[in-house]
Amino acid sequence: MxxxxxxxxxxxxxxxxxxxxxxxxxxxxxxxxxxxxxxxxxxxxxxxxxxxRGGINAALGNVDGDDSCxxxxxxxxxxxxxxxxxxxxxxxxxxAPDRIRELDDWGMDFSRTKDGEINQRYFGAQAYPRTCFAGDxxxxxxxxxxxxxxxxxxxxxxxxxxxxxxxxxxxxxxxxxxxxxxxxxxxxxxxxxxxxxxxxxxxxxxxxxxxxxxxxxxxxxxxxxxxxxxxxxxxxQFHPTGMVGERYGEDWDGRLVTEAVRGDGGVLRNSEGERFMFEYSEMDRPELDARDVVARGIANEIDEGRGTENGGVYLDISDEDRDYIRERLPRMYERFESLGVDIAEEPMEVAPTAxxxxxxxxxxxxxxxxxxxxxxxxxxxxxxxxxxxxxxxxxxxxxxxxxxxxxxxxxxQEPIAPDEEPDLGHGSEEEFERLRTKLDTDGSVRVDGVVEELGELMEDHAGIRRDSDGLREGLERLDGIRKKTDSLGIDGGITSVEFEFAVDLEFMVTVAEGILRGALERTESRGAHYRDDHTERSRDWRKNILYRETDDGMSLRTSEPGEPNEGVKRALDEEHELEYHHLE
The missing domain is CATH 3.50.50.60 (FAD/NAD(P)-binding domain)
Structure with a gap:
């Protein structure tokens, strides 16, 4: 080079x-x-x-005046x-309310109510329709x-x-x-x-x-x-509704089907035509339960053989009027139309996606x-x-x-740019030399193959459902991937996508290690983190895991979160559409 x-x-x-x-x-x-x-x-x-796609939350109260910050x-x-x-x-x-009004003043194209106010729709696990939106x-x-x-x-x-x-x-x-x-x-x-x-x-x-x-x-x-x-x-977070590549092509695999589809009337059905989310949620509109609940429900239907032949479930909004769908979900309508699917007449195939x-x-x-x-x-x-x-x-x-x-x-803080770079252990010249070495390494390992291997590792061991054995195996496999990053062969030069991914791969390995180690450390199920070997939420784990780089590698510690203010505590204690779980 x-x-x-x-x-x-x-x-x-x-x-x-x-x-x-x-x-x-x-x-x-x-x-x-x-x-x-x-x-x-x-x-x-x-x-x-x-x-x-779907929206931005703020307690404006334009659709339901009982909402509040x-x-x-x-x-x-x-x-x-x-x-x-x-x-x-x-x-x-x-x-949030002031920032929404500010965006409106700056020309954001919000959808409107009949009275000309910024419109708001329901999104999952929210007590009121507070999600402001510009179509989809x-x-x-x-x-x-x-x-x-x-x-x-x-x-x-x-x-x-x-x-x-x-x-x-x-x-x-x-x-x-x-x-x-x-x-x-x-x-x-x-x-x-x-x-x-x-x-x-x-x-x-x-x-x-x-x-x-x-x-x-x-x-x-x-x-x-x-x-x-x-x-x-x-x-x-695994969003419940990502497009299914086997149905729509590899380029579309995992791409988001906005939650607005469910917020505007879409329902989920398995291959037997059953609206299955009633089995996993007590809500009147179970498709709008929390994302982790809906994602696990879909994953369970697929795992138990009630998914589509392409490995998904059906998301169906065809009971709604075509004009309504085109007005509320124009990008979704156009996307699927370009793929030969009329969502006003037939369901979409979806599955959870990171x-x-x-x-x-x-x-x-x-x-x-x-x-x-x-x-x-x-x-x-x-x-x-x-x-x-x-x-x-x-x-x-x-x-x-x-x-x-x-x-x-x-x-x-009135920051001032330094006149020159101070003497650092790993400064700019050391970094530039590292990049040169990466580019010039005569390795035999292909970058895209390692990225693919990492993605499969994370799906296998740190996905929607996790357990101790799988997480430990994931960390072992990650060590092998880390070693491969020193033997990458790059043909395209520094401006190539291949080199970009070679640099990104190092960031990705760091993040993957954090996910795996934290998931192994947290011996409970909470929110998007679900352990098959620790299926309940634990009072002892109402804490955060923090990660720091040390000479010996990644070090973990825990810290307890603070408490909300009195106004928020009162809101938690009131009865809304959702069944709130009180602070433990």
Whole structure:
């Protein structure tokens, strides 16, 4: 390989990730007098936010005036099985109404009620219809509004840059290093503050709802290597309704069929035509029970032989009027129509798919601080808001609520870019040499094969149902995969997708280890974490697992979450449509 040119960029604040969380943090910084630089692996208008379909939660009360921020918080804690960070929950739920109105002012194309108010639909496990939406393309409309505002105020973006390491001495971050994915040049960013808004980690599973080059655990792994603690890595949400590849083609396997289909009247049936969720839920509309409940119900039907011949179940909205479906679910209607399926006449085939990482970096939800000086996090890279399982519609709410607060806080710290890179144990030159070595290694192991092997490992041993023997076997297999990362053969050069995945693979292995170790440590079932050998929720496990990198490898400890405020406690004690489980 010819030595790539090295570019040095100085900025007061570097935001890694150009989705909704990164964009909202950038807007807040700029409005507070701090110009950030936003870098992204993709074009900044095409972040993973655009794949969020169904909606964004806020207790506006436009459809049911009895809703409130306190009830929203109670629903979130209940769905998170009370291992959420109550402060983070209160931040998101109390800030959400103002952020929704702000997005509306910025041109987000919300669907409306007959009275012209922002419309709201039911999403699973929520006491009231509080999910605001723009048809079934809410994330796309939301990011359009945020990027439009960012461009209006002149926020600089730099697309197609992959960050491979943070410049850190373990206690403070001084910037980040990576490479330009178009011209192959190395880039050193010297920054007074680094904000990781780099998404989640569900692409470690072979069947997932993300695009292939997204949600590979970049943010969590970068922060972990820089000295931050991770938390709740064992909690991975499997969305109940992902498309079935055997029916629609491999490219569509695992891709999300929005929860809005069920919120707007869709029902689930097995191969015998039975509306089977009544066997797993006591709700009047059992398809709208918590995502972990619905996902396990579907998985059980498939495992017991009542699935379709393609390995799924049926999701049917054909009882609804065609015009209603086209109005409420335009993207879903068009997608399936392009595949030769008329969802107004016939059911879709779906099965659970890895969708969201509740775990990530432990942080302060009002400031974004991580315990490592000058390093901040926001969005799905974080942990704490969602606990053991996430309410649909809360992830988009988190991006703009916490994003605003973090951006304002970082600006208040008045960060200054360092004049030069300090002497670090693993600085930019060491990182660039590591990348050169990776590219020049004459290995025989193919990257795509190892990524596929990792995905299958996680499906086999850390999926919807887990047990001790399987998790231990998964860790043993992971050791073999880690060794293979040193023997990868890369033919395409530094700008190839192959090299990108070779870098991503290291992040993915770190995240996979956290999921496996945490799932083995947590000897109970709680939310999205279900153990066949420990099927009940345990009072002794109302705590969080935290992960830190040490000289001896990944170290785990536990910490108890706080308590919610009195208003939220009262909401938990009141009788709503849901049967709340009181704090244990």
């Amino acid at each position: 010819t030595d790539a040119e090295t570019e040095t960029v100085r900025c007061r604040s570097l935001i890694v990730g150009a989705g909704a969380a990164g964009a909202r943090a950038a807007i807040a910084m700029s409005r507070s007098g701090l110009e950030p630089l936003v870098v992204s692996k993709r074009d900044h208008g095409d972040a993973h936010t655009t794949w969020a 306190e009830v929203h918080a109670a629903d979130t804690l209940d769905e998170g099985h009370f291992v959420n960070d109550p402060e983070a929950v209160e931040v998101v739920t109390s800030e 393309h809410t994330g796309e409309s939301m990011l359009d509004a945020l990027v439009g505002k960012a461009q209006e105020i002149g926020i600089p973006y730099r697309d197609n840059v992959m960050i491979t390491r943070l410049l850190s001495d373990g206690g403070k971050v001084y910037g980040a290093v990576g490479y330009d994915m178009e011209d192959g040049g190395f880039v050193r960013f010297l920054a007074g503050a680094v904000v990781l808004a780099a998404g989640g980690a569900t692409a470690v599973y072979s069947r997932h709802s993300s695009r292939e080059e997204e949600n590979n655990g970049d943010g969590a792994a970068l922060a972990y290597e820089a000295g931050a603690e991770l938390m709740d890595m064992e909690f991975v 969708h969201y990482a509740m775990g990530g970096v432990d942080f302060d939800p009002r400031t974004g601080e991580t315990g490592v000086e000058s390093l901040y996090v926001v969005g799905e890279t974080t942990a704490g808001v969602h606990g053991a399982n996430r309410l649909g519609g809360n992830s988009l709410a988190e991006t703009v609520t916490v994003g605003k607060l973090v951006g304002e806080y970082v600006a208040s």
